Amino acid sequence: MATIVGGIGTSHVPAIGAAIAREQQQTPQWKPFFDAYAPAQAWLEAARPDVAVVFYNDHGLNFFLDAMPTFAVGAAAEYRNADEGWGLPVTRPFTGDPELSWRLIEDLVEEEFDITSCQKMLVDHAFTIPMKLLWPNGASVRVVPIAINTVQHPLPSPARCFKLGQAVGRAIERWDGEARVVVIGTGGLSHQLDGSRAGFINKPFDRLCLKEIVEEPRCLTHYSVRELVALAGGQGVELLMWLAMRGAVGEHVARVHTHYQVPISNTAAGLLVIEPDVHGECPAFALGQGEGSSLDQL
Amino acid sequence: MTTLDDLDTPIFDGRAAQLGYPLNAMCFSFNDAGNRARFLHDAEAYFDEFGLSEDQRQAVRERDVLRMIALGGNAYYLLKLANLLGMDVQDIGAQQTGLTRADFQAKLQAQGA
Numbered sequence: 365m366a367t368i369v370g371g372i373g374t375s376h377v378p379a380i381g382a383a384i385a386r387e388q389q390q391t392p393q394w395k396p397f398f399d400a401y402a403p404a405q406a407w408l409e410a411a412r413p414d415v416a417v418v419f420y421n422d423h424g425l426n427f428f429l430d431a432m433p434t435f436a437v438g439a440a441a442e443y444r445n446a447d448e449g450w451g452l453p454v455t456r457p458f459t460g461d462p463e464l465s466w467r468l469i470e471d472l473v474e475e476e477f478d479i480t481s482c483q484k485m486l487v488d489h490a491f492t493i494p495m496k497l498l499w500p501n502g503a504s505v506r507v508v509p510i511a512i513n514t515v516q517h518p519l520p521s522p523a524r525c526f527k528l529g530q531a532v533g534r535a536i537e538r539w540d541g542e543a544r545v546v547v548i549g550t551g552g553l554s555h556q557l558d559g560s561r562a563g564f565i566n567k568p569f570d571r572l573c574l575k576e577i578v579e580e581p582r583c584l585t586h587y588s589v590r591e592l593v594a595l596a597g598g599q600g601v602e603l604l605m606w607l608a609m610r611g612a613v614g615e616h617v618a619r620v621h622t623h624y625q626v627p628i629s630n631t632a633a634g635l636l637v638i639e640p641d642v643h644g645e646c647p648a649f650a651l652g653q654g655e656g657s658s659l660d661q662l
Numbered sequence: 663m664t665t666l667d668d669l670d671t672p673i674f675d676g677r678a679a680q681l682g683y684p685l686n687a688m689c690f691s692f693n694d695a696g697n698r699a700r701f702l703h704d705a706e707a708y709f710d711e712f713g714l715s716e717d718q719r720q721a722v723r724e725r726d727v728l729r730m731i732a733l734g735g736n737a738y739y740l741l742k743l744a745n746l747l748g749m750d751v752q753d754i755g756a757q758q759t760g761l762t763r764a765d766f767q768a769k770l771q772a773q774g775a
Contacts, residue, residue, distance in 0.1 A: 379751075423738040428690045429679050449692040449742035515738060517675040558737035560670045560728070562755040563766055565773040590666060590673070598671050598737060626774030630751050 370639035371613035373606040379629035400623035413546035425488035433480035438509040439465040461506035471535035529611025549609030551602025555631035682734020689739035
């Protein structure tokens with residue numbers, strides 16, 4: 365059985381990519397932000413994941429309005445980045461894990477998630493920037509990107525994205541082999557680019573999210589998409605990716621690292637590292653008597 | 663285009679997606695450097711190619727972001743056009759909120775305090 369070593373939530377603001385391209389990581393403006401990733405990098409080094417499953421939202425690189433999947437699972441041997449039209453340098457390709465991709469696709473459809481499978485899939489800054497932040501010297505993991513639509517409403521609900529994550533978690537844990545898997549959700553936190561409320565940031569709500577996504581994620585899955593847009597901003601709805609990540613990591617998790625900073629460009633930037641908490645699980649499972657993972661008990 | 667009640671927050675729904683299709687298709691095409699050059703060389707011909715409505719053309723000519731959104735422009739896709747017009751997310755934010763760029767940035771900073 366594969367093992368989920370933990371989960372990471374991180375913002376993916378394009379300005380971060382621009383700062384990396386200009387090597388501004390240690391300038392006074394950027395240092396606090398980039399330094400906050402050192403504990404996440406150290407945790408990854410110790411956790412030794414072989415594969416990263418990454419929930420992200422495409423901003424018009426791979427998908428357009430001609431065909432807009434709600435959930436799209438990458439099934440490629442390699443994922444390329446490409447020109448997004450605003451000058452970020454194109455990154456090197458990422459190595460896929462088709463075996464895990466098809467395991468996810470098969471199990472998700474079996475569980476009634478009608479996903480789109482993609483044997484070709486360009487990954488945009490929402491994928492590449494988190495990878496660069498977490499593995500600054502180049503990603504040492506194979507990847508499976510999963511795109512969630514946040515472009516065109518109706519978007520999938522917070523509850524649905526959490527359940528998608530739970531199903532992904534179950535599929536990973538049923539996957540044969542010894543692979544160690546980290547699950548990543550990118551986007552957010554609160555921000556809004558459009559309308560006369562542009563520049564909206566909601567620090568109290570972000571603080572609530574960073575607390576409850578660890579302790580009581582179902583508090584956050586009760587919101588409708590519209591409520592989430594109202595609270596987190598038009599693009600703060602990207603919290604959906606964090607909820608999918610959280611669903612995948614399992615019922616009981618422990619906080620490893622949190623960072624929160626306002627603003628990065630127009631956005632409240634968040635970073636969260638969590639890992640499964642064996643002490644928090646129910647006694648039957650802790651004693652090894654449970655069937656499969658604790659996720660089965662949900 | 664629908665907005666969220668009283669918050670002036672655009673919701674890019676099916677109505678916006680239909681109305682804004684030509685404008686957003688043009689923005690999507692800017693992923694290609696050759697297309698960006700063609701737009702900068704002759705924007706009017708480029709509008710023809712994508713079939714923008716006269717209102718959409720006028721909004722782009724006037725760099726009026728709120729108007730582009732009202733005509734179905736999607737926030738993410740419009741960033742590709744904005745970049746081509748020499749505007750970043752803070753310029754866009756300033757324009758939509760009626761603030762100077764410096765005041766818009768100060769507003770962002772104040773929310774972190």
